[in-house]
Amino acid sequence: MSRPGSAGADDSRCPRCQAPVLRQLVGNVAALNITADLTPLTPAEQAAVREPNRLIWCLRQASPFTPRRLTWTGRDHPAGCPHPHVTEHRCPPADPTTLF
Template identity: 50%
Template structure:
């Protein structure tokens, strides 16, 4: 049986279909969220200004293994967090072109799971 990656594996840099470099990581231990965040690091205050109900910001911790995204619960404190933050990625690619495979000259990859469901492999 294949285990899903844990948050201890850290964030990995990948390229989004719109061409931007993003960070991907499962954040959380029990009911983990599959986070895709912009790789651009911001201050806590700048990330808080971009935060929306469906667009979260994440605290970035640097360890020997690389970057690790964590819940940004530091907003509850009075003092500003000194760690860098990242914000959830909002893809700017043309959905119609990407759906028809015209985004990068490739055909879209077919999966055996419905749209929006994760395939563990």
Template identity: 50%
Template structure:
């Protein structure tokens, strides 16, 4: 898994699968809740960038990755118990 802040002004904390794929494959997996990212090699190492290369006329030469989606079992959320004691008087009546 790759994890990085993507963007310069309002960065997103991205956790993406490390398996590189072609831009078209990543675009096919893209949903409203799961984005694809362009993976570029810089002198500092791998860097995730917005996949705005779809605007190009030629296919993007860089590999792409997709946001990570956990496949483990979901842990049920147990609602917290209320610790507030019931009032000794009926609702709407004030206590002194």
């Protein structure tokens, strides 16, 4: 659940791997339900993890008192954007030695 005043954002942890994530509906018309990692990526890391169904998101925050907002880093996104960039969360592969 979102905290009051969070404008649809929810900072939490992944229930499976406990990684810190941000859950948010992104978009005005056809919103996407996104769960994003909170670890900022370098441009090289962004290129390595980008896939057709795994997008890179710009994590914006106007001030420390406003909620963080995800925006898509499409072709119109500025090259020198100062905001951190994150990707959709994927749990790391399970370690077969610790299944039980």
